[in-house]
Amino acid sequence: MSAFEKNHSFTQLIEFEIEPHQQEPLVLALVEQSERLAQDHGGFLSASVQVSDDGRRVLNYLQWQTREAGEAAFQGFESGEQDFWQLILAYRARTVTFGSFQVRSSIARSHDNALHCRLAG
Known part of the structure; x- marks a missing residue:
């Protein structure tokens, strides 16, 4: 594992393709x-x-301090600790796409209205 992977955040994206009438109930379930x-x-x-x-479509964006933290949470899904797979069945998702990404750059506005950019090197 590179030093970058140890020191920069990790993002998981989960996209659900569903029928429009399922969108709001799925959103509430994903928030919970x-x-x-x-x-x-x-x-x-x-x-x-x-x-x-x-x-x-519904997109669930999860950001973690490290890859290990994100993967540990996802292993909880797979081992049945959480009811993630039930969400897929309950809301009849046609497709579910998973993506994992290492953050390379981020930009955010601070409370004093200044922009701050963090770039991995």
């Missing part, structure tokens, strides 16, 4: 799931749930 992850797993940084305008 994200709150449990935040409480139950060390290394959690942030999460967001985003929706497409056509109602057919």
Whole structure:
């Protein structure tokens, strides 16, 4: 593992393709799931749930301090600690796409309105 992977955050993206009438219930379920992850797993940084305008896609964005923290949380899904797989079945997702990404650059606005950029080197 490179020094970069040890020192920079890790992001998991999970995209669900669903019927439009399932979008809002799935959003609520993912918000609840994200709150449990935040409480139950060390290394959690942030999460967001985003929706497409056509109602057919929901994106769950999870950011972790390290790859290990994100992978440990996901192993909890696979071992049945969480009800993630039930979400897929309950909301009849047509497809679910998983992506894992190492953060290489980020930009954020601080409370004093300044922009701060963090670039991996």
